[in-house]
Amino acid sequence: MINITLKDGSVRRYEPGTSLLEIAFDISPRLAKDALVARVNGKLVDLNHRLDEDAKVEFLTFDSEEGRDVFRHSTAHVMAQAVQRLFPGTKLAIGPAIANGFYYDFDSPQRFNPEQLEAIEVEMNKIIKEDLPFARVELSREEALNKFRERGEHYKVELINDLPEDAVISCYQQGEFEDLCAGPHVPSTGRLKAVKLLNVAGAYWRGDERNKMLQRIYGTAFPKKSLLDEHLHRLEEARRRDHRKLGAELDLFSIQEEGPGFPFFHPKGMIIRNELEKFWREEHKRRGYDEIRTPVILSRALWEQSGHWDHYRENMYFTKIDDADFAIKPMNCPGSILIYKSRLHSYRDLPIRMAELGLVHRHELSGVLHGLMRVRCFTQDDAHIFMLPEQVKDEIVGVIDLVNDFYRVFGFDYHVELSTRPEKAMGSEEIWEMATNALREAMEERGLPYKVNEGDGAFYGPKIDFHLEDCIGRTWQCGTIQLDFLMPEKFDLTYVGEDGQKYRPVMIHRVVFGSIERFIGILTEHFAGAFPTWLAPVQVKVLPITDRQLDYAREVTGILAERDIRVELDARNEKVNYKIREAQGQKIPYMLVLGDREAAAGTVAVRHRRKGDLGAVELERFIENLQREISSKEC
């Protein structure tokens, strides 16, 4: 007999050779039905696996991340099977589970479009009905290579060749279909219930644009139809929060054919921008930053000196003035550096923190443009900190705290990534090593958890990135801190030390919002357009019930405007219901309904966009509360 220790610590005894599925059934038939995969001594294993020795076993269902991934990975296999049934000769690349579903990359002469997706979905449902067991087969490298070579599955052959020497090579079979796969999988195709194929997209083999473009089909899967419907409904809801849709509805900004990737800010969008900038200026002044502004067009020679010409040219726009070559700035740093160099600096002056709301232009590929999130011109809330080497860590910690304080005001969750030396980098390995360690130490001092992206740094230095989420869970880089030992070298920056000698300062590039445009996009989706009152383009809408109250309504509107409250009067000859509906649609925080009673008593009937009717109060009282809410930046 073997001893099986379960998650709760209890021990059960079974014959050697008992399968995990049998054990699950023995514990409860319900568990056998819900379990998708098991963790045996810390490793994920198929439920069809038989145990010969004592083991610690945990059964995983769709409620766990691992369970979901296995479920969806198995669904990807079924999709591949369906595709090969319908379109013989289709070659398979890779097909993993992803955050909310799965994909599989195919190489096929057949162009997949929505019509084919439907057919594939129908075939997948057939395979699920057939309830084919997933069988694991382990085989030698030779056997595996021969098998996939024979079938012409050259992507699989490439994958096998890249597996480490000691890897166990396994295949999974369901019915006539077989795929190279480490597993594990659900016991049989019948476990997969509700499947939906979502879209097709091109994707390069191994993500490298020099390789062939494959067709990637995305889908999602759930163990119950109701869960699938719920998920699709959530996606639908999320689209309602899309900043591009809300931007048009709330009249914040537009993007026109005449300027692809170059957003137009409308009056209401400008109010949000200006409020953000006001907040930004206050906070930066408090923290010892000086504000500067540098030109948008600067000589090409400057960009050659900075290294942008060599490393960033394909993203830049160029122009000519009187036969001399100029570039439109893609970054603000060279401008800042010129200001630093305009006079001599003492070690006593450092750190110098020069902040700039700088408009930069970058040539982004047409296919990546996305509302305000990815554009071709944007305003970075940039700053360059010039400092002594021994000030580096404190300055980085200072920026980390600044970013955290900012994001907290908006109630954002974020995650942090550290990017290290890229292939196309300037400077020696040692300098990079030093810079990267400084960033690490600062994050560790603040106990900030982070993920490492090897090779993702800027060409002049490693960086810490702060990522925020949009309405459908895509993450966007906003804040970033980049350490730079190289620009000071290239531009021969110096300060005079205690001993009268010249020394080299260190430089930090950093942004907090990242790009004001992207940040407004994120804000819009985060609040679903219902901006906190301090940011709301219109804070109060005055709604007289009939034109008898127009004079009083004008008076109230005037008083509010005088007190610096952004107020609009809806003087149209419409029913109050209609006016409320419209103001709600515009997500205006407060509506003041004014009828004969209010006009007589000198009060206002307050309606809040979320809390509804709050009853009548003295106008002065309302203003006090509103001003308190605005100045505290309440969310």
Place this chain on the structure above:
RNA sequence: GCCGGCGUAGCUCAGUGGUAGAGCAGCGCACUCGUAAUGCGCAGGCCGUCGGUUCAAAUCCGACCGUCGGCUCCA
């Protein structure tokens, strides 16, 4: 840039080879109304652009532009 989808009125969409349609928004008139849509009327379109097929093109074909979802890149 690459792969696939889409492009008709300000917005949302119908129209698949034979004289361009609806709802909402806009404008006019009436209603004077108490917390999410009052009624009637009027106007509004080189059917993304250019070229081709056809007696005839919003509709079929091609190119380009824009846009959406990805890939790649990045704030």
